[in-house]
Amino acid sequence: MGRAHGSRKKAGRPPQSNMAAVDPDTATLDPDMATEVEELFSKRRTFTKPSSEEWLLPDPNEVLTHPQQQHPELQSLKASLNAVKSRLSDQDLSEWQWHTGSTNRAGKVIAALRSAANAEICTQAWCKFYEILGTFPLLPEAAAAAGALNTVHLCEAPGAFVSALNHYTQTSEATRYWDWAWAASTLNPYHEGNGGHATVADDRLIANTLPWWSFGSDNTGDLTSLKNLLQLQGFVAHMPRVDLVTADGSFDCLEAPDEQEALVASLVLCEAAAGLLLLSSGGALVLKMFTLYEHSSVCLLYLLNCCFSSVSVFKPATSKAGNSEVYVVGRGHYGKDAARPLVAKLLRSYGPGMADGPALFPAALIPASYLRQHLEVCSYFHARQVATITENLSLFPVMSAEQRGRLERLRDLTAQQYLLRFRVGSSLAMHTPFGPAGPRLTPRMFERSCKSSLFSSV
């Protein structure tokens, strides 16, 4: 891969002005509604490190050698959440999904974005990542100083994070003329061995940007394979620094929804290890996680706190409030040197069952001051998720006209607020992720029949 891969050169395009978002008439706004919308965009907790140097990287010799240990207070949060979720098992799935879609405060954001901002691959993932970009200063100073940004996107099909970042950098005066190089990896939708259930059907971006994607040495794109990770490391070796790694991996856990966190734990740990391996000093990591009740999550969040100057747990307004999904945002990576022996140890156990064996760290090495904050973070998100599920249950199956009217007003306000807060500019004539002034994506959903010819063209 040459320097040109995933690279966007400074181009002399006429400046664009950001679209002016409509300001809701706050003067006439019911204060309860204003508070509710404000809270929706503020679901975030940031760890505060003690001034004494108490939160230190554990000795690599202690890594992945001790048994897993449960934390009773976190396990009671898990039991209480699962008890609330079990009340959903009597509901008809399609009716319930329609209902929760109609109560979702952010349910009108995608439509608002499509008409106002001309966003490409405008999915829920697009909205979430744009919101993350608008909430945290993710692009490091080193990128600003160099006028160049290098990003790697893990578990990225169909590619909406890439598209959102493209839109974000292109519609901001500060970043529009930066060189942007990106690379992505994901389960390969064209590989026979990857069942359709594991991959994403929408291949519009992948098909048009294949050289930017790494599917690893076995061509599956499975990030939990060490060989594939090392191949990805080589694939991005042309980048002088890696400023941002996103990791949005997940898969269907419908067979055991109560154990979603444990089921995805190994994939999440692999994504975090990949981030630590790839990121440069000062870089940022955005990692999707779910509940944080198991020892594996306690250890991982502690590790990230030892590797980044700031770690936040964030639930975007555009992530459905009743699910467990959160994004962990680590900023100010301390650099590879400090964590190198530990990351080397992680890579020795790297694989699809990585979180199923010995614990990342023994419980005795996790400081009590850290555990207290971890519990507070979990309690905060638990309370919000339970409140949403309980409200959805109470409004199902009938809603009064007054309740419906209030909800619709909230949904309109949330969409307006989204455009306003994140200053989503129109992307008319923007660079597409696959080249300056390239053609806009033409919708072409994945078809098995065309996969061989597409893939052989790489």
Ligand SMILES: C[S@@+](CC[C@H](N)C(=O)[O-])C[C@H]1O[C@@H](n2cnc3c(N)ncnc32)[C@H](O)[C@@H]1O
């Ligand atoms: C929620 S989607 C990611 C959405 C993406 N960020 C976007 O913006 O469009 C989760 C992705 O994780 C991928 N995935 C799941 N397990 C994986 C694995 N073991 N290796 C690589 N990708 C994986 C899925 O195929 C899917 O593309």
